Amino acid sequence: MYSLYMNIRYLYILSSAWLLLAGCDSQPKVETTPWGTVVGSDSIPDDDAFSLSDIQTNGELIVLTMTGPDSYYEYHGKGMGVQYLLAEKFAQKLGVSLRVDVCKDTAEMVRRLKDGEADIVAYMVPKAKAAELAMAGVRDSSGQKGWLVADKDGELAKALNGWFKQGMIAQTLKDENFLLSTGSVKRRVFSPMLNRAGGVISRYDRHFQQYAPLARWDWRLIAAQCYQESTFDPQARSWAGACGLMQIMPTTADMVGLSRNDLFDPEKNIAAACKYIAMLNGKFSDVRERQERINFVLASYNGGFYHVRDAMALAEKYGKNKHRWADVREFILGLQTPHYYNDPVVKSGYMRGSETANYVDRINARYADYRGVARGASGFTSFGGGSQTPHRAVKKKRKYEVK
Structure with missing residues (x-):
């Protein structure tokens, strides 16, 4: 009888210990994507999520802009506007295609860039409206308006800053005026x-x-x-x-x-x-x-x-x-x-x-x-x-x- 009691007690202690150990390992496992974000999370990693190498791997540069004679419009089925033509030149420099998403105002461009929906804002945005975004690449002579990227220290910002020269705006405008003239036919x-x-x-x-x-x-x-x-x-x-x-x-x-x-x-x-x-x-x-x-x-x-x-x-x-x-x-x-x-x-x-x-x-x-x-x-x-x-x-x- 005593032997039976000891066996039951032993089994009870053993099962309790097993439950305790199982409880220690009961924390939910966190599954992550290959690029470091939590599966099911909308967060974007801070370490240059949309780097230059990512853009080149994907083969596409996504820019946000607004419609206008100086920014972007369609002419005989082709994109035109100085900002668009500059973005096209930069995409060609990278060896990728260009995709343009047109926004209704500056606030929408800033929000969508912050949310990771694009790589660049290809529009002359005033510094005061740039929020936490960084100015990079194309800018006016005063340096108070220009294109925006999400990370000022990232590969994309460095590539833009290394590519852009101030005379490019005037030259691109000259090119556009020629294309719009009868001399281009x-x-x-x-x-x-x-x-x-x-x-x-x-x-x-x-x-x-x-x-x-x-x-x-x-x-x-x-x-x-x-x-x-x-x-x-x-x-x-x-x-x-x-x-x-x-x-x-x-x-x-x-x-x-x-x-x-x-x-x-x-x-x-x-x-x-x-x-x-x-x-x-x-x-x-x-x-x-x-x-x-x-x-x-x-x-x-x-x-x-x-x-x-x-x-x-x-x-x-x-x-x-x-x-x-x-x-x-x-x-x-x-x-x-x-x-x-x-x-x-x-x-x-x-x-x-x-x-x-x-x-x-x-x-x-x-x-x-x-x-x-x-x-x-x-x-x-x-x-x-x-x-x-x-x-x-x-x-x-x-x-x-x-x-």
Whole structure:
């Protein structure tokens, strides 16, 4: 009996000791990621989390900026603005691609950089608004405004400071001005009228006449637009990649089924442009009046569909007629100023509105000139004197008449 009691006591002590030891090891295990953060934690390690080597390994430099003529905007499908172009040069120096995230204000840029959502703020931020962030790389001559990084002593800050030279801002601005000039387009300038007395606009008139019905436009209007785009040079090429008589972008060619190998073929280039114009016509089906719609389509061909829609939204907001070009033109120009391109209804930011407004004006003026010299195609009348669509049959008393 005594022996049984001692055995039970021994087992009790043994089990208690085991429970005590197990309790000592009962603290939850902390699982960490390979870069040192706790799994499930949103914290960012302090030791240069987004180092230069990380950026090069990932192959991408992420910058935050704001829309504006000096910072960032899209022009013919390409990024522009001095701050953007400088960021592009720095990314090229690192051998990585560039990704741009547009923010609505300085506070958003600062917050997102602090939260580790980007590598650089590529915008001239005043020191007073930099919070705990460090200024590095691009800055103004006073040193009071410049780009921001999260760690002033990190590899990225050192690389930026070693790369940037004060003269780079002026040189980049000079480069941008050249890209925006007509001198950046490689083309020969031909006469706007091949034979005025004979009513011949260009050597491509038959192609304009053949494919204008795709766009449901007068062929002379297509010719006027073509001269504005390329001065009738089939080999014209812009720095942005626009090609041929109608300056078709490669992405637009893909959209309308034109092989990139055929971008400089005059006939195929004109056909592709007419298909694209037809697509834009469809996107402006809410603009019921034909001449008004033509102006909106021309503006979109030059400045981009979404910018034109932004101007229409502004016109509506400020009590104007968003389907009337004269009203919308005012806001096309307005999108060059912060008051308008920072408006909440604007989705695509700054645009070079004066270029687009002048583009529409010049084509309309040249079309008026062509209309007085060259004959329209059968079935078309100019929009200066009536409908620009082919005559169509309408049903009346069970018979069809030409209207």
